[in-house]
Amino acid sequence: MRVDNRKYDELRPVTITRNFTKYSAGSILVASGNTKVICTASIEEYVPPHIKNTGTGWITAEYSLLPGATPSRVPRESTKGKISGRTHEIQRLIGRSLRAICDLALLKERTIWIDCDVIQADGGTRTAAITGGYIALADAVQWLIDKNVIKENPLINSVAAISAGIVNNIALLDLCYAEDASAQVDMNFVMTGSGKYIEVQGTGEEYAFDEDQLAKMLTLARKGICEITEIQKKALGT
Amino acid sequence: MRVDNRKYDELRPVTITRNFTKYSAGSILVASGNTKVICTASIEEYVPPHIKNTGTGWITAEYSLLPGATPSRVPRESTKGKISGRTHEIQRLIGRSLRAICDLALLKERTIWIDCDVIQADGGTRTAAITGGYIALADAVQWLIDKNVIKENPLINSVAAISAGIVNNIALLDLCYAEDASAQVDMNFVMTGSGKYIEVQGTGEEYAFDEDQLAKMLTLARKGICEITEIQKKALGT
Amino acid sequence: MRVDNRKYDELRPVTITRNFTKYSAGSILVASGNTKVICTASIEEYVPPHIKNTGTGWITAEYSLLPGATPSRVPRESTKGKISGRTHEIQRLIGRSLRAICDLALLKERTIWIDCDVIQADGGTRTAAITGGYIALADAVQWLIDKNVIKENPLINSVAAISAGIVNNIALLDLCYAEDASAQVDMNFVMTGSGKYIEVQGTGEEYAFDEDQLAKMLTLARKGICEITEIQKKALGT
Amino acid sequence: MRVDNRKYDELRPVTITRNFTKYSAGSILVASGNTKVICTASIEEYVPPHIKNTGTGWITAEYSLLPGATPSRVPRESTKGKISGRTHEIQRLIGRSLRAICDLALLKERTIWIDCDVIQADGGTRTAAITGGYIALADAVQWLIDKNVIKENPLINSVAAISAGIVNNIALLDLCYAEDASAQVDMNFVMTGSGKYIEVQGTGEEYAFDEDQLAKMLTLARKGICEITEIQKKALGT
């Protein structure tokens, strides 16, 4: 039995609140159990230098923990004057994941910023950010279509993410913080709504895992993504 | 008639939600019209160097705008690598205001961090942060008392803040963003629950104001603070 | 009786030396008692991005303490790699104060930099910087007129600044460092030569003040500014 | 046929030169085709704060590209004043991989730094850095044993790394730069000498991959790691 009474292959409850704040083109509060993330999508009419004048668009993400998101306060990265390696990794992951399901040429030369600010952290913040970031992105894209800025929908699929891991030699789906802290292996999966992989990242924590354990985690992840994809569809009413 | 149909001496609706998130000693969502700020209070068992080994405590504040808080995205200060002069000013103001109503010696050698993260910005974010920050502080202090960490309540008063200004030569209470952007004078007032001043800050925006205008703004501010103090009392159930 | 034998409403002696150094369009040494500040005005033929191509000019200020300005050495902000919150606040205040008395459109698209470097600090450095910065600005503007770069004088008023405070429950004008360090309230006033307010900033130091105390400080400040304005006029020979 | 005439499951030639420089406890030049990395191991008699006084040791890695390592010069991160997200990711990966095969308690309270400086880059620099970093680590550990600083060898396994990817829908082992630049999927594998996974990281580049493709890359990686492990054994003479 898991720390929060879930079965080994059971997700925490996922809720998605749209229009959480009112000034962004997309604004989502996504909860996965006690993990809560605000994902906003903002549109800017320019692109980064490396694709300037190519007619193509860009999606980029930033990620931050609010200082009060965890029981012991997390110092702000703005105060420290630089972004940690962990933050860098996470926001690059979110950005890549969202770009993978978008035909950036159809977006035209503009950037959609996905800002993921964790207000309550209980493990799985990066996967929740991807799951919610997709809804924020979808709302921003719809905003562009409604305003006749673009004609065709550039999103070619949906995307969601989930973790799986090995804890006490048992493969578990969707680790909460307590499980994550004692996990032997922690994997994150980003997958499309049609069941293909975008990212697979697994790390043994002073531990090495075998073929069989990898296979079990892959199976759990596929089940979890499938369920989250349904929740995303419902949230968007599609 | 004002842009949002208020009278010249009318506050925007103020709402205070306690226990907004679950991992901080105090966690508040304060709204003042469309301005919404999350204020959390975190306790750390050490103090800054300048008061180390004096037996006295400290209260400090940090302030940030979430990138999606305004219609055009605000770049993160963590990404820019440094905190702006405006942010510095605001977080110093919040910290001073909260320390002014606390007997720091009774807090003993520990720090209470008040983190104010604006999730929706429509003017008056710093005054809302003080108004809400006080409630977060009060909850954190109660948490310390409940846990028997301290015996006596170090808070000797309540504190709230509000703006007043001159727009088109008319003195107005509690400027929203549209009013603030065209104001000739913008003043912020921090006052105790018993009606004394902690901070008075007024700035003519390429404009100089006279004795009479100053007197009108002082009167408006006293009225506004009085009303907010009542809302704070109700929120705390005192 | 005050620490330096002044009456409660008495200014420290103010002296203004023009042409203190020879390479700037304006260069002033201003002394207010033992506080001494070098204020230079430098002209650059461009403006900050936010007003580019508007045809209007800009005035901006920077402020610094020389390391040897106080009895215990002040580390350089260049060595620390960033500017403190206090410095940010002060240089924003000086800049706003000087812009408030200038018709920036008449200055045309150029920037006047006012650099205020404190060589000896005994309290009131920011107010001395404004008082002296105005003279440096006036000299720079005259330089532009003499060189036929601009035709009309953009300065529509003079500006000066002074502090007042509450020390041992008594309202005092122009606090020196020893008074400032033990003050209950410290206020800074920036006013035009015609007696209007540009900035009013008052702070209770772990203390809250009432209507009556505020009124007394306002009265002291008006008297002080009036006297400084006369000294400024004499210095400029107007 | 691949760009450099290799078969789909063929490694580039791997060479390992020990004692490449003379002042480090371990110093390796590792080449994988045209990719060349200097890996040095330096020992310091202290540990990072988070494990201080636990009696346990630490292994950490840093990674850098020399500016002339690629056809178009790479600006130094020291000049830019900060480390990129990519560098952060890579050096965290190298450090985790080496810690995973070491019993840090046997290392005692000291740190081994593995510095990986790429002098020639043709793809696969991070995997070469792990492969060579292991040899540098092994040499440094032997140095400690030879000097009687530690008694027991803390290395419980060997570790090596390799990439696999999908290029033009075909799964390939050990991508060179030209292949990597056009890859649909790029995966990096870190495995122990006994064939277990430490890290699995796969990324679709604006592409999603299926179960079958993943399986093919896993198979290729296992083959490649197996061969590299033999080369490592030979280099160490074990």
Added chain:
Amino acid sequence: MRVDNRKYDELRPVTITRNFTKYSAGSILVASGNTKVICTASIEEYVPPHIKNTGTGWITAEYSLLPGATPSRVPRESTKGKISGRTHEIQRLIGRSLRAICDLALLKERTIWIDCDVIQADGGTRTAAITGGYIALADAVQWLIDKNVIKENPLINSVAAISAGIVNNIALLDLCYAEDASAQVDMNFVMTGSGKYIEVQGTGEEYAFDEDQLAKMLTLARKGICEITEIQKKALGT
């Protein structure tokens, strides 16, 4: 004939004003023609880490140009967030020069900071800073002796500095800015009062110089240092 009518081997007038400001242990205004530098000496009761607990003292210097020191404004290094290579070079030179004439063991475990702030720059600012810095140091040392903090004078010699250069193939002493800007060779010499070299630094500006030119500059420098040493003695009344 030189730009300011000096002979080839003629110094600009050097004046030294002691006690220029009142809060430092030493405070000098040194002028060399139109170049003017404030040099203050501040004493701190600790030393840098590398000599901690050795019982020996330290002398360190910092150097800065005030923004208004030159006809076109010099941006502050505090605003740029880092110190330029040129500033680094100069302050290291000043520090080394002053340490070379001091028996640091006699100073005991404390640091004397020499801060050199150029208020007017017409070439030769670093050499003026050394010449004036020595007087500030001497005053600070005397202050320590007068206060009975140290018993023996740690200064074993005086130190002064001057430039020489080749302009239009002619060797000149003490280059002003206009000469320096067109010089083929620019050399700086730091020498003791007894005529020995502490530093010799010569640079051809896209030019290479021969033995004979070097000899001429050495001769000029010896003459100049000799004269400055006399002025220093007079200033100190020794």
Added chain:
Amino acid sequence: MRVDNRKYDELRPVTITRNFTKYSAGSILVASGNTKVICTASIEEYVPPHIKNTGTGWITAEYSLLPGATPSRVPRESTKGKISGRTHEIQRLIGRSLRAICDLALLKERTIWIDCDVIQADGGTRTAAITGGYIALADAVQWLIDKNVIKENPLINSVAAISAGIVNNIALLDLCYAEDASAQVDMNFVMTGSGKYIEVQGTGEEYAFDEDQLAKMLTLARKGICEITEIQKKALGT
């Protein structure tokens, strides 16, 4: 007898390996005894702002120690977030030295970057970097000529560098680290192949030196440069 059995006027063996890596226009491994430096030359088709649109080219240098280059690990400057004063000095010296022997107008509007990365440090790294940097520059220039990018060779001379110093009151040529660490005087000389000075930099380490000692070091340096110039010629086959 010296620590490594050399005579007082004897160079350490100098070896120059061309084409050390394959992706740069010039790539040299230069060794001077145990000091080893990789010098690469990279060409970029733009110039720094201060010479933009003048039609003239630029040569600039960067210098770094690999962390494992010395017995106790040197922290990376990229990790510290800024370049030390020492590094600044060295890279400015290398850049000036190489520019001094190049007719930059003939290079046309492009920049040659000389990157000097020390892989093994035993004193004299900056002089080895100049000696090797010249060969890398010569190879890059030849590359430009071979590719018909420029017609005329802009190099008007060769350049080499060497140290001399006073150790135990004896003048020595080419100090190794152990000698440098105990030297009373340390001088670096940069000279052209035709025997003229580009840079002369001598520093007494808490020591002052006289005319005679200076003369001896000058003589040693001339001998050393002469020998290195021959080695450079041989390496280039000219």
